[in-house]
Amino acid sequence: MMKKISYVLRAVIFILIIFLIIQPKKKIYQVRNTPTVAVLIDDSQSMQNIASKNSFSKLKKKIISEIAESSKINPVFFKFSDELKNVSANEIEKLTAKGLITDIIGNLEKINKEFLGKELDAVILFSDGNQNVEKVPGEVIKEFLELDIPIITVVPQTALSQKNISIGKIDVPDVVFRNVGLVLSAKINTYGFVGKKISIFLKSEETVLQSKSIDIVVNGAVEVPFDLKPEKAGVLTYSIEVPTYSEEQNISDNRKKFILNVEPEKIRVLYLCGQPSFNYSFLRNTLKNDTNIELVSFIILRNPENIVPVSDTELSLIPFPVEDIFSKEIFNFDLLILDNFNYSRFPINYQHLANIKNFIAVNGKSLFIISGEIPLTVYQNTPVAELLPVNPSPEIISEKFHLAVLYPEHGIMKLTDDESSNNYIWKGMPFLSGINVSSAGEKSVVLAKSEKSNYPVITIAEKGKGRVMCVTTSSLWRLALGSENPYNYVKLVGQSVKWLTNAASIKQVVIFAKKSYNINDTAALKIRVKDEYFKPVSNASVHLEITSPDGLKERIEVFPETESGEYGANAELNVSGEYKIYVSAYDKKRFLGSDKNSFMVFNVSRESEDTAINDQFMKEIAGKTAGKFFTVDNFSIENSDIKPKIRKSDVLYEVNIWNKTPIYLILIFLLAIEWFLRRKSGLL
Amino acid sequence: MKKSAIWFFLTHLLTYSLTHCLYCQTDGKFVFAQLKYSGNWDTRPTAWNRIAEFLTMSTSVKSVQERRVVSISDEDLFWSPFLVITGDSGFMKLSDDEIKIFTKYLQCGGMIFIDDSSGKKGSGFDKAIRDMVTKISPENPLERIPATDAMLKSFYLLQNVSGRIIKNRYFEGCKIGERYSIIYSQNDLLGAWEKDNLGNYIYPCDDKQRWEAKKMTINIILYVLTGTYKSDSIHLPFIKSKLK
Numbered sequence: 004m005m006k007k008i009s010y011v012l013r014a015v016i017f018i019l020i021i022f023l024i025i026q027p028k029k030k031i032y033q034v035r036n037t038p039t040v041a042v043l044i045d046d047s048q049s050m051q052n053i054a055s056k057n058s059f060s061k062l063k064k065k066i067i068s069e070i071a072e073s074s075k076i077n078p079v080f081f082k083f084s085d086e087l088k089n090v091s092a093n094e095i096e097k098l099t100a101k102g103l104i105t106d107i108i109g110n111l112e113k114i115n116k117e118f119l120g121k122e123l124d125a126v127i128l129f130s131d132g133n134q135n136v137e138k139v140p141g142e143v144i145k146e147f148l149e150l151d152i153p154i155i156t157v158v159p160q161t162a163l164s165q166k167n168i169s170i171g172k173i174d175v176p177d178v179v180f181r182n183v184g185l186v187l188s189a190k191i192n193t194y195g196f197v198g199k200k201i202s203i204f205l206k207s208e209e210t211v212l213q214s215k216s217i218d219i220v221v222n223g224a225v226e227v228p229f230d231l232k233p234e235k236a237g238v239l240t241y242s243i244e245v246p247t248y249s250e251e252q253n254i255s256d257n258r259k260k261f262i263l264n265v266e267p268e269k270i271r272v273l274y275l276c277g278q279p280s281f282n283y284s285f286l287r288n289t290l291k292n293d294t295n296i297e298l299v300s301f302i303i304l305r306n307p308e309n310i311v312p313v314s315d316t317e318l319s320l321i322p323f324p325v326e327d328i329f330s331k332e333i334f335n336f337d338l339l340i341l342d343n344f345n346y347s348r349f350p351i352n353y354q355h356l357a358n359i360k361n362f363i364a365v366n367g368k369s370l371f372i373i374s375g376e377i378p379l380t381v382y383q384n385t386p387v388a389e390l391l392p393v394n395p396s397p398e399i400i401s402e403k404f405h406l407a408v409l410y411p412e413h414g415i416m417k418l419t420d421d422e423s424s425n426n427y428i429w430k431g432m433p434f435l436s437g438i439n440v441s442s443a444g445e446k447s448v449v450l451a452k453s454e455k456s457n458y459p460v461i462t463i464a465e466k467g468k469g470r471v472m473c474v475t476t477s478s479l480w481r482l483a484l485g486s487e488n489p490y491n492y493v494k495l496v497g498q499s500v501k502w503l504t505n506a507a508s509i510k511q512v513v514i515f516a517k518k519s520y521n522i523n524d525t526a527a528l529k530i531r532v533k534d535e536y537f538k539p540v541s542n543a544s545v546h547l548e549i550t551s552p553d554g555l556k557e558r559i560e561v562f563p564e565t566e567s568g569e570y571g572a573n574a575e576l577n578v579s580g581e582y583k584i585y586v587s588a589y590d591k592k593r594f595l596g597s598d599k600n601s602f603m604v605f606n607v608s609r610e611s612e613d614t615a616i617n618d619q620f621m622k623e624i625a626g627k628t629a630g631k632f633f634t635v636d637n638f639s640i641e642n643s644d645i646k647p648k649i650r651k652s653d654v655l656y657e658v659n660i661w662n663k664t665p666i667y668l669i670l671i672f673l674l675a676i677e678w679f680l681r682r683k684s685g686l687l
Numbered sequence: 688m689k690k691s692a693i694w695f696f697l698t699h700l701l702t703y704s705l706t707h708c709l710y711c712q713t714d715g716k717f718v719f720a721q722l723k724y725s726g727n728w729d730t731r732p733t734a735w736n737r738i739a740e741f742l743t744m745s746t747s748v749k750s751v752q753e754r755r756v757v758s759i760s761d762e763d764l765f766w767s768p769f770l771v772i773t774g775d776s777g778f779m780k781l782s783d784d785e786i787k788i789f790t791k792y793l794q795c796g797g798m799i800f801i802d803d804s805s806g807k808k809g810s811g812f813d814k815a816i817r818d819m820v821t822k823i824s825p826e827n828p829l830e831r832i833p834a835t836d837a838m839l840k841s842f843y844l845l846q847n848v849s850g851r852i853i854k855n856r857y858f859e860g861c862k863i864g865e866r867y868s869i870i871y872s873q874n875d876l877l878g879a880w881e882k883d884n885l886g887n888y889i890y891p892c893d894d895k896q897r898w899e900a901k902k903m904t905i906n907i908i909l910y911v912l913t914g915t916y917k918s919d920s921i922h923l924p925f926i927k928s929k930l931k
Contacts, residue, residue, distance in 0.1 A: 277747075278747045278748065278749060279717070279746070279747065279748050279909060279912035279913050280715050280716070280717070280748075280749075280912060281715075281717070281768045281769075281912065282715060283912065283913065284768065284796075284911065284912050284913065284914055285768070285796055287913070287914055287916070288796065288864065288865075288866065288914055291864075291865060291914070291915070292864055292865065298919075299919070299921060300916060300919065301921075302913055302916060303747050304746055304747055304842060304909065304913075305745070305746055305747055306747045309744065309745055309746055309747060310744055310745060311745045312745075313843070316844075316929050317843060317844055318842065318843060318844065318929075319840040319841065319842060319843065319844050319917050319922065319925075319926055319929070320842075321921070321922055321925040343715065375715040376715050376749060433765070436766075437715060477715035478715070480768065480796070481765075481766070483795050483796045484765050484766075484768055484792075484795045484796050484797055485765045485766070485795075486795065489794060489795040489796060
């Protein structure tokens with residue numbers, strides 16, 4: 004008997020030792036009968052603007068009646084626009100749609116990672132689908148599918164049967180240049196026009212620039228691209244329009260305006276010259292070879308007193324379009340050059356001259372006036388006389404003279420950065436000849452005068468909003484032909500044009516940005532880099548620093564965009580206020596230049612950009628996560644098909660039996676009994 | 688000794704005054720400068736007088752009536768953006784310094800018109816000129832100037848180049864930037880203008896051809912002063928319709 008008991012004890016001890024080695028655990032599983040569902044309610048402003056004014060109230064009532072009071076699911080409520088916030092069922096009725104942005108993707112990601120995560124059985128998303136924060140949905144949606152969490156999407160639209168066409172968001176590039184093509188994209192939302200063909204127009208004021216036809220295959224949004232090449236610089240207004248159709252719910256949304264801030268890609272120069280001369284030849288050649296300048300020139304090749312023994316058809320002469328130039332075209336240019344030009348020989352009237360004055364003083368453009376055989380006194384008692392930086396006299400002195408530079412540090416006269424080298428270059432400049440006698444006008448600056456007679460030669464002035472430069476000799480070309488370095492002449496002309504037009508495009512390094520952005524936008528900045536000969540540099544080392552409104556400086560990565568010296572950079576704008584940007588560029592170790600710019604970031608709503616429901620996006624979210632799509636009217640928990648998940652991963656807790664002291668005590672007790680029995684039996 | 692000193696002073700004063708006077712006249716005006724070199728450089732000595740008269744009568748160009756004769760080393764060369772070289776037999780061999788001067792002249796915006804008066808292809812002048820051009824413009828060699836170039840429409844609308852003798856139906860040129868800085872004619876263009884003191888043409892030529900040569904000369908001068916102006920897009924529709 005004792006022996007049998009001993010065997011049993013040994014077997015038990017052996018089993019306990021085996022358990023000790025393999026350490027079995029006991030798992031306690033959670034059993035769920037009602038699914039846990041995250042209910043996300045979009046409270047951005049656009050939810051208030053959808054379809055009708057009480058649509059958001061209707062949506063809240065539906066959520067309360069269908070979800071809050073339902074016993075079939077265990078709902079956890081959240082409201083969201085830019086941030087995700089937990090709300091109780093009682094707070095739903097008081098919700099107001101005031102959020103300034105809609106970030107569906109960002110908040111789905113937060114729900115998954117920071118809030119309920121794997122505890123979720125489903126998500127019900129109430130939104131108009133107008134995601135207006137740039138985020139890629141792919142990875143976030145994929146994760147929900149992998150976790151087997153369907154997203155049920157509900158749009159606040161009451162009925163899809165109401166016919167309507169509306170223009171949604173219009174996407175345009177941040178930076179637009181004159182005469183450079185761009186592609187813009189307009190979102191056209193249609194309901195009730197399936198099978199029909201509709202026309203869409205891109206207009207500038209009332210002029211149709213481009214039209215497109217699209218076949219409507221399904222209700223929802225369609226992206227329609229348009230090509231556009233702005234021909235003017237400045238702030239230009241365009242519109243996208245769709246004709247109105249009968250039975251449309253709302254016709255006011257068939258037209259949407261948008262604004263382009265067009266940068267001057269090239270400086271447009273209008274050069275009017277009274278007679279062919281070497282001065283014209285050199286200046287024209289220099290301007291023509293400058294890739295930053297678009298030159299249109301007119302030169303008078305024949306005067307009425309000239310006799311040509313052939314018919315007009317054998318001559319290449321064209322009529323001088325006085326009316327077109329001085330009434331209309333002049334305002335499309337940045338700089339007007341009048342070289343030895345006697346207006347009184349042409350049908351140029353007082354109004355035309357007044358237009359020149361307005362072009363400078365009111366429109367902020369520029370005038371470069373050169374005298375020669377025709378003294379500037381021809382403009383006396385005309386509106387142009389008020390623009391002249393000098394007081395002209397009819398006298399012409401045929402002297403040979405050196406230029407005495409009075410302001411060598413001025414942007415026009417500075418031929419090199421080193422002061423002493425600059426003075427040396429100017430002292431070594433060749434003689435010029437012939438000077439129109441004049442004296443400096445009020446508030447004018449004489450940059451260079453005749454060393455011999457002291458008469459002004461290069462004079463500048465600001466006139467109203469614009470700038471004027473006057474050269475009172477027709478022999479400036481000597482600075483090229485008579486000089487050791489003809490590039491000094493090229494540089495002088497280039498810098499004159501730069502000063503006159505105050506142009507960004509003639510800078511070696513220039514950074515472009517929109518004037519204003521919305522908070523949380525990504526600014527797509529553009530940088531152009533050129534060498535000292537204004538040739539694009541494609542392999543420059545470009546450094547960009549951005550200072551946010553709170554004073555924090557950050558280095559931004561710059562990447563080359565094209566082979567023609569264009570670079571790009573993206574900056575996230577998370578704070579409102581003024582941002583400052585500074586860029587510098589180097590070609591190997593050679594400094595090419597720098598530029599700075601600034602822009603404002605406003606904390607204003609972008610919710611009004613698109614007030615149509617993006618049901619395509621909501622359907623896509625539902626479809627890709629094995630969820631369902633509903634309009635608010637036909638949504639119900641029963642139809643949503645939400646089921647609780649029971650999976651091995653649902654372990655509530657684990658029990659490690661070997662962590663329990665009694666187990667060890669039992670083992671010691673059994674070993675002691677077995678030792679005692681053997682001793683008593685005389686087995687020891 | 689004193690006499691020679693006074694003579695030297697007076698001569699220099701006269702030269703200075705004439706030169707100064709020359710500058711006085713050139714303000715903003717077109718100057719016809721001709722290169723003087725060792726050899727037969729002045730094959731068409733009166734051509735400019737006739738050209739200047741016609742140029743002033745038919746165009747708005749203001750020109751200096753007297754031609755300016757310059758040598759390579761003369762500083763006046765750099766007061767003359769347009770240089771004419773004529774010859775019929777040979778051309779001087781340029782030293783390295785002279786090649787540098789010509790190269791600089793072109794780089795600084797000067798233009799050269801070369802006219803072979805020999806009326807022969809492959810003349811000594813032609814060979815020497817081609818050799819010189821290779822040296823002064825190695826990166827932009829001579830090429831045929833197309834009939835569509837602005838030179839043929841700078842004033843008169845011309846279909847082809849002309850000359851007193853038509854050896855080539857084209858001119859050649861070296862293009863620097865967007866314009867031809869050297870223009871080379873083998874058609875004795877200036878010979879078409881040459882007259883004696885009684886007003887008779889010296890060198891025989893068909894009247895029509897002579898007229899075309901004159902028009903071509905005027906076009907070259909206008910091309911020098913206006914560059915590619917007539918190739919600007921604003922002119923193209925007018926010129927196209929006229930050519931029809």
